[in-house]
Amino acid sequence: MSQATAVIAPAKNAFPSPYEQPAPAGAEGWRDLYAYNLVFQENRREAEEAKFWFCDSQHWPTVTKPFETIGFEFAVGCLGQYNSRQLLIPTANGIEYRIHNGYVFMSPVAVDPADIEARVPQFMERAGHYFQNWESLLANWHTKLKATIDELESIEFTALPDAIALEDVLAGKGTGPATELLADYDRLIALAYRAWQYHFEFLNLGYVAYLDLFMFCKQVFPRIPDQAIATMVQGVDMELFRPDDELKNLAKIAVRDGLVPHFADTSDAAVLLAAIAADPAGGAWTQAWQGAQDPWFNFTTGNGFYAHDEYWRDVPETPLAFIKGYIERLQNGADIDRHVDELVAERDRITGEYAELLDGDALDTFRGKLGLARTVYPYVENHNFHIEHWTMGVFWRKARQLSAVLHAQGFWPRANDMFYLRRDEVREALFDYVNAWMVGAPAIGPDYWPDEVERRRGIVDALSTARPQPALNTPPAVITEPFTLMLWGITDDQIQNWLGKGDAPEGTLKGMAASPGIAEGPARVISSADQLSDVQDGEILVAPVTAPSWGPIFGKIRATVTDIGGMMSHAAIVCREYGMPAVTGTGTASTEIRTGQMLRVDGNSGTVTVLD
Template identity: 65%
Template structure:
């Protein structure tokens, strides 16, 4: 019997050891008892697609800036007729969202405003997009200039003779404030074009659903797929470096890529090595500003700081090239498939309808690449620099005795960090023996918070909270997160009495394969993925590109047709089922699966143990990755 509602946030139990968790986050991010009746009227879903693990207090900055700025473009900039922003709360360490509808009586008044504003962007797309890149790069460049250094014992003599009349502490405070402002600035830029990309695609999507009743969602997505996108450039750079290494006969230098210095030294000493090193250094700026995570957490590892990661991928590509494998994405096949499907559908139309199809498809195809490309500039590049600067500050404060571990700043909220800085500059400025009162307050408080965060990690988040609406119509919720009426009903247990015993999700990328599951909960587990396995994860990151060349298919817990997992799998020609809700906790590594990316189903075929997976025995033949039923 299917349930009618998810639990109320006020009724969920707190994991043992996490008591008092509400106090480690800003008050405005947690559900308030005084608003219980109002909050329980709303439907909330967990965004584990972008925030799959528990927040440390400082890390809420990503969720706050991202969701606030997404909302402002809906509700204040573009005046989208039927969609305002999204309310958000942190509950038991995870981010929950509730889309805000536009009242029916306000929709009509927003339409002309929306058309005028969106029309201007689409009519000036290339100019404004180039301007966007310049704005974003300028923000990153300024962020790079910020420094967090130890305050001097005495003010330099030149500050006396120049009449500066400041002690330098103002620079420390200003630099921190500016770091936060620059991060916020690029998050505002992030959504300037993203929502437009979704709007253009959604317009084409709705048009196709109207003129081609029964058209598969995948067929529409295939007609605008990007093939060449900047988000794939880091992975393409590694493939070129691997190809060059084979061409120069440098394979022997890549035996132990965990030792970065020794690997690069061995390459440089080999004949032709200088040429390879020059190409490697060229690739780093900007393409190594890339994280194996998603950019939202302080622990994310970036290629330019952990070069064993890209070198390891290069070594694997070298191995595959030596085995005669094809490591490039099937671009020609993807383009041919796109052109075939476009032509078949277009031929069904005539006159004005065909012209409208052409115009809407072209607009969607023009805007579509940004849906992924922005990710490199903001989540990867901007946030990579941001987290590096945060670590610099944290380690400087660690040196002042404010906490016991170098990166413990992450256990403070960003506003608490401002207090710590003023505490420090006050104690330093007046010559107090302890410099900062925080040296006796924060170590114990951080340990308390550390234990709370670890306790919160012991429980998986509820996929949703409260009673869902009868029908979920908000377009971004459906398209990006895959939160559909059908999916929510499945989470509530609908369909459990039918004959299908597997998992259902969104048919995100076409094709049918069988193989052995590899369940990945963290980017650090990517090295365990074997050739020919089926990747099962809460969510994938765009930076997992090198893994997509090894696997047969992808299954995720959350994500819609425009999620990163769906887009990347379509561009790699891999079947994908997204938004299953519980694949990563239901499936075990080593189980044999059938993934049907046409129907959106995952079937567990047997309980093969993990040893078969570890040996890379992932059999089964991949079905053609064409869109099933291209013309209905």
């Protein structure tokens, strides 16, 4: 099945069972690539088919290779820990996850209604402490995370030497570099796990505070649109936008100092940077470029969950191409700045209008909930830079370094082939290398892993030829789990659309009204960051999902349409902060719309209309 083939049969009451959905041709045996607890087991069929599973293509839009499962295992596991074990959120436990045909599916775990009341006072005590001490605890969070990143940076994977260093022998050290190599791998995994613990220490509280405001507003303003509530917290100074701001600043310096000719060709970063450094007028630009590298260029064009994600610091041609784009826009007289003051003015206008409808205790309660939501809201996006981008950028850099070491020893054909192994298998291969070095005999891995990696590569490639189902099994009568609604946009209406039972007229797609405004223009359908350079001025971006690092193209496009995502998804938040219409959670826009088709995107009603 090709990527462009729609996979949903019309007018059904349920989605396919994972037990009845075959793998694409050539992907037979795919279950062997993943740990036993990550796939649907035959002897658990009754229990697994009783649950509703949705595909989290918002965070994992492509096939996940065996090593890359570390992303959702750590992330979703830690999310659950903070819901159900640390904060004891009354109405939300964790989320189960499985791999099916290479894609990640999730099923929220319900809280027993009998337990909700008992969890309320425990949640209030635990969450209340964080809300009351937000700034000091967040400052401590930054200290903890930076120490974790520094420790990750300190890890260096190199080939084992011919002999242990003489100074270690004479000093009576007693251990060799093989011990340290194994320990460093264990440390690499443990540090990533620690970072994901930190990730959710504040994130769920950010959602809780916003949801609390959301539910209160729905109660006292029964007809208030969801977007009006979202507008009340917009216009914040987010660190997630800082990398893009650095690019804009570098473009302005290049124009100011007459460096524009150097950007005629950005395909060779070393040549371009050397030319600017040698230019008598290039000093200020070079200093700004170097100052932006750490931390702001620890930024990926993906989302941080895949080993193939490219980071600006590692591939400088990417930010240089974005800078070139900004230079061209500046020369054409365009305004490239994001005007936060306008967002703040709109925020204050909306908030003031609704506040005028309240008085007494209700007004005090509204102001209190709004103040808390605005305090914690920035973390909902800022954590992305610190964890998915910065921390995971270092993690993947070190993992690729280890993969290259074992590649040089003949363990696999290509430098980054380690990611076709599970993390437990990597440690087995590493011990094989270490043990062979210690005893002075050839390792077994070079005679085992190359063929196995090629087999797995073929399976992953085959899995990548088919789009996943949006969901599995029979959906519940009503979706009530708040995170599922707000983050992923999995609503009752959306499920009906996926089943082919929506009431949208022909030529119209329905989704989440994620960012207000109406725009018309030609569609540009892309599926990955590799296609960002294809985006032209005035187009409407249509994608399975967007990444925060796609900010540099937001000055070109008129609107955004995604397959998945709710009001608090990254795409929705970023579009609101850029003042751009967006419809998220359409389900199938990226497969039903073709590049070049004229669209009308109504971010007020959540509809996308194909005009031709």
